[in-house]
Amino acid sequence: MEVLKIATAGSVDDGKSTLIGRLLYDTKSMTDDKLEAIERTSKQKGYDYLDFSLATDGLVAEREQGITIDVAHIYFSTPTKSYIIADTPGHVEYTRNMVTGASTSQASIILIDARKGVIEQTHRHFFINNLLRVKDVIVAINKMDLVDFSEETYNKIKADFSELMGKRDYQDQNITFIPVSALKGDNVVNRSKQTPWYKGQTLLEHLEELDQKDIYNTGTPRFPVQYVIRPKTEDFHDFRGFAGKVYGGELSVGDEVVVLPSMTQSKIKAIYFYDKEYQTAPRRSSVTITLEDEVNVSRGDMLVKAGDLPTVDKQLTATVSWMDSDNFTPGGKYMLQHGVNKVLAKVDAIEHRIHPDYSGIEENVTSLQMNDIAKVRFKLNKPIFYDRFKDHRTNGSFIIIDSRTNTTAGVGFIE
Numbered sequence: 001m002e003v004l005k006i007a008t009a010g011s012v013d014d015g016k017s018t019l020i021g022r023l024l025y026d027t028k029s030m031t032d033d034k035l036e037a038i039e040r041t042s043k044q045k046g047y048d049y050l051d052f053s054l055a056t057d058g059l060v061a062e063r064e065q066g067i068t069i070d071v072a073h074i075y076f077s078t079p080t081k082s083y084i085i086a087d088t089p090g091h092v093e094y095t096r097n098m099v100t101g102a103s104t105s106q107a108s109i110i111l112i113d114a115r116k117g118v119i120e121q122t123h124r125h126f127f128i129n130n131l132l133r134v135k136d137v138i139v140a141i142n143k144m145d146l147v148d149f150s151e152e153t154y155n156k157i158k159a160d161f162s163e164l165m166g167k168r169d170y171q172d173q174n175i176t177f178i179p180v181s182a183l184k185g186d187n188v189v190n191r192s193k194q195t196p197w198y199k200g201q202t203l204l205e206h207l208e209e210l211d212q213k214d215i216y217n218t219g220t221p222r223f224p225v226q227y228v229i230r231p232k233t234e235d236f237h238d239f240r241g242f243a244g245k246v247y248g249g250e251l252s253v254g255d256e257v258v259v260l261p262s263m264t265q266s267k268i269k270a271i272y273f274y275d276k277e278y279q280t281a282p283r284r285s286s287v288t289i290t291l292e293d294e295v296n297v298s299r300g301d302m303l304v305k306a307g308d309l310p311t312v313d314k315q316l317t318a319t320v321s322w323m324d325s326d327n328f329t330p331g332g333k334y335m336l337q338h339g340v341n342k343v344l345a346k347v348d349a350i351e352h353r354i355h356p357d358y359s360g361i362e363e364n365v366t367s368l369q370m371n372d373i374a375k376v377r378f379k380l381n382k383p384i385f386y387d388r389f390k391d392h393r394t395n396g397s398f399i400i401i402d403s404r405t406n407t408t409a410g411v412g413f414i415e
Contacts, residue, residue, distance in 0.1 A: 002080075002081050002082065003081070003082045003083070003084065004081055004082070004083050004084070004106060004107060004207065004210060005083075005084045005085075005086070005104055005105045005106050005107070006083060006084070006085045006086070006105055006106075006107045006108065006109060006207070007085075007086045007088055007098075007101045007102040007105035007107075007108045007109070007129075007134070008020065008085060008086065008087050008088060008101075008108070008109045008110075008111065009088055009098060009102070009108065009109070009110050009111070009125035009128070009129070010110065010111030010112070010113075010121075010125070010142075011111075011113070011116075011119060011121040011122070013113070014111040014112065014113045014142060014143075015053075015111055015113070015142045015143060015182045015183070016087055016088075016109075016111055017052070017053035017054075017055070017087060018051075018052045018053045018182040018183055019052075019109070019111065019140065019142065019180070019182035019188065019203075020052075020055065020074055020085055020087055021038075021050075021051075021052025021053055021054070021055035021182075022052050022182045022183075022185055022188045022189070023076065023085075023188060023189065023203070023204065024052075024055055024074070024076055025050070025052060025055075026185060026188060026189035026190065026204075027076055027078060027189060027204070029076035029077065030055060034055060037054070038050055038051060038052065038054045038055060041054055042054075049183060052182070052183075055074075072086075072087045073085070073086055073087075074087060078204070078208065080208060081207070081208060083207070086101035086102070086104075086105060087101075088100075088101035088102065095124070095128070095321070095356065095371040095373070096321060096322075096323040096370065096371055098124075098125070098128050099128055099131075099132070099321045099323075099411060100323075100411075102128055102129060102132045102134055103132055103397070103411065105132075105134055106134070106135065106136065106210075107134065107135070107136040107137070107138065107207070107210060108129045108134045108136070108137050108138070109137075109138045109140050109203070110122065110125050110126060110129070110137060110138070110139050110140070111140050111142050112139060112140070112141050112142065112157055112161070113142060113143050114141050114142060114143045114144050114146065114147045114150075114153055114154070114157065114179075115143060115146055115147060117153075117156065117157050117160060118157060118160040118161055118164060120357050122161070122164070123164060123356075123357040123358050124356045124357050126161075126164055126165075126168070127356040127357065127358060128356065129173070130168045130169065130170045130173070131319065131356075131373075131413065132393075132413070133170055133389065133390060133393055134173070135172060135173055135174060136173070136174045136176070136210055137173055137174070137175050137176070138176050138178060138203065138206060138207075139158075139161055139175060139176065139177045139178070140178050140180050140182075140203060141154055141157050141158075141177065141178070141179045141180065142180050142181065142182055143181060143182075143183070144179045144180060144181050144186060144194070144195070145181040145183065145184050145186065145194070149179070149181075149186075149192075149194040149195050151195075151197040151198075154177075154179045154198075158177050161175075161177070164358070167358045170390065176200070176206055177200075178198075178200060178201070178202070178203055178206065179192075179195050179198055180203060181194075187202045187203060188202060188203050188204065189202060189203070189204045190202065219247075219248035219249060219387065219391055219392040219393075219395075220248055220249055220304070220305060220308040220310075220387075220392070221246055221247070221248050221249035221250060221251050221283070221304065221305055221308070222246075222247045222248050222302060222304055222310070222387075222392065222394065222395045223242075223244050223245075223246055223247070223251060223257075223289065223302060223303040223304070224244050224245070224247075224300070224301075224302045224339040224340045224341075225242045225243070225244050225297055225298070225299055225300065225301045225302065225303065225340070226243050226244045226245070226299060226340060227242075227243040227244075227299060228240070228241075228242060228243075228297065228298065228299060229241040229242070229243055229288055239290070240290065240294075241272065241288040241289065241290050242288065242289050242290070242291075242297050242303070243286075243287070243288045244286070244287075244289075244303075244340075245284065245285070245286045245287075246281045246282070246283055246284065246285050246286075246287065247283065247284070247392070247394040247395060248283060248392050248394065248395065249283055250280055250281060250282050250283060251268060251271070251280070251281045251289070251303075251305070252268065252271075252279060252280040252281070253268050253269070253270060253271060253279050253280070254267060254268060255267065255268045255305055256305065256306040257291070257303045257304060257305060257306060258303070258304055258305075258306050258309060259295055259296075259297055259301055259302075259303060260301060260302045260303075260304060260309075260310075260312065260385045261301070261312060261383060261385065262295070262296060262301070264293075264295045264296070265306060266291040266292055266293040266295050267291065267292045267293075268289055268290075268291060268292075269290045269291055269292045270289070270290045271287050271288070271289055271290075272287060272288040272289075272290075273285070273286070273287050273288070289303065299340060300340045300341045302339075302385050304385075309385075310385045310386055310387045310392075310395060311385070311386055311387065312383050312384075312385045313383055313384070313386075314379065314380045314381070314382065314383045315348070315377070315378060315379050315380065316377075316378055316380070316384075316386065316414055316415075317351070317375065317376070317377050317378075317414070317415045318375075318376055318378065318389075318398070318412035318413055318414045318415060319354065319373065319374070319375055319376075319389075319412065319413045319415065320368070320373065320374055320375075320376045320400070320410050320411070320412045320413075321371075321372075321373050321410060321411050321412075322368040322369065322370060322371070322372045322373070322374070322409070322410045323370060323371075323408065323409060323410050323411070324370060324402060324407065324409035324410065325370055326402070326409070327367040327368060327369055328347065328350075328367060328368035328369075328372075328376075328409070328410065329347065329366070329367045329368075330347050330348070330349055330350055330366070330367075331346065331347060332346070332347045333345070333346050333347075333403070334347070334400045334401060334402060334403065334409065335400070335401040335402075335403045336378065336380065336384075336398050336399075336400055336401070336412075337398060337399050337400075337401055338384045338386060338397075338398040339394075339395065339398075341384055342401075343380045343381055343382050343384055344380065344381040345378045345379070345380050345381075345400070346378065346379045346380075347376060347377075347378060348376075348377040348378060348379045349376070349377045350365045350366075350367075350368065350374050350375075350376050351363075351374070351375040351376065351377065352365060352374060352375055353365045353368065353372055353373070353374045354373045354374060354375065356373055361375075375415070376412070378412075386398075386414050387414070388414055388415060389413035389414050389415070396413060396414045397411065397412065397413050397414065398411070398412045398414070399411050399412075400412060
């Protein structure tokens with residue numbers, strides 16, 4: 001079954017957790033004990049409605065304050081598709097959490113409170129979706145019940161957001177506007193009678209019709225080798241396969257490939273998945289590949305199609321989202337993990353800090369603090385094989401590891 005990963009974004013009290021809870025409830029994906037707990041807690045709080053936000057806010061501090069603090073992953077299915085929703089916090093101080101939640105998502109839901117309209121945080125949420133090249137963005141204008149389901153209010157917010165769209169540098173995004181009431185259930189799963197002026201789909205209808213081909217940023221195929229398989233059994237004495245995951249495109253038997261970094265060439269002899277053999281390995285499939293020639297291939301090497309080589313270099317420039325409490329400074333040394341490969345990296349320079357509300361850049365920056373986003377130059381101790389992030393979402397990104405603490409300190413998107 002097809003799996004769709006979705007990130008949510010919204011300011012405090014915009015109703016992200018309630019929207020997700022409503023999706024679970026109306027698709028009958030909520031367990032009986034969870035529903036009973038929500039009913040019981042809602043009564044204890046004196047509500048005359050079900051507080052669906054309790055379905056996702058799992059931390060004690062989240063339930064006490066009524067806000068989302070950490071990224072929560074929620075799973076549900078329909079007869080045609082499975083969904084993973086990353087419920088991310090909307091506060092400025094949790095920018096790193098928003099980046100984490102959206103980094104692996106193919107679609108995103110940005111919530112806007114119909115009473116407040118487009119605010120500064122909306123700019124930030126859209127900037128992150130633009131930065132991460134999330135291809136399908138749904139702008140859910142929530143709490144329409146509190147503005148009497150006003151078409152005029154909906155059109156005003158839609159026009160304001162359309163102005164914001166003019167500031168993006170990623171033009172291939174599909175933007176869809178949907179008026180909803182997460183609390184009442186209008187246009188979430190079921191079509192609302194309160195919005196006869198709205199002729200579009202409900203939120204779930206839109207998600208159900210999303211085609212994976214339309215929302216994945218396709219590129220040239222990249223096959224980082226995770227493991228070299230040598231069974232050395234009597235039946236497979238001479239077998240030598242290379243296990244990994246295909247990113248960006250398809251690889252087929254007979255394709256001419258180049259092994260990086262050695263630059264040796266060969267052809268794909270066979271493609272296996274367990275005991276089955278395939279003619280083509282589609283994008284995002286985990287397979288084992290054998291080559292026609294006895295070439296030297298090790299973990300961390302990459303197979304690419306001949307004529308479609310990535311950049312091989314010991315230096316790069318990237319947009320960095322800093323996530324650590326320790327400052328990021330020029331001259332600092334870190335471990336940079338790009339796919340399977342780990343290399344030592346030195347911060348050559350911070351070119352400028354980027355304001356994620358589209359208000360511009362700040363030059364002459366001497367350090368980055370937690371949640372800062374900046375353009376940074378790195379020097380590496382050995383070459384890696386990379387693409388620009390806008391061309392290849394997987395091969396154009398990396399994480400930054402603090403070698404002293406072994407914590408993930410930041411993420412980078414190669415330019």
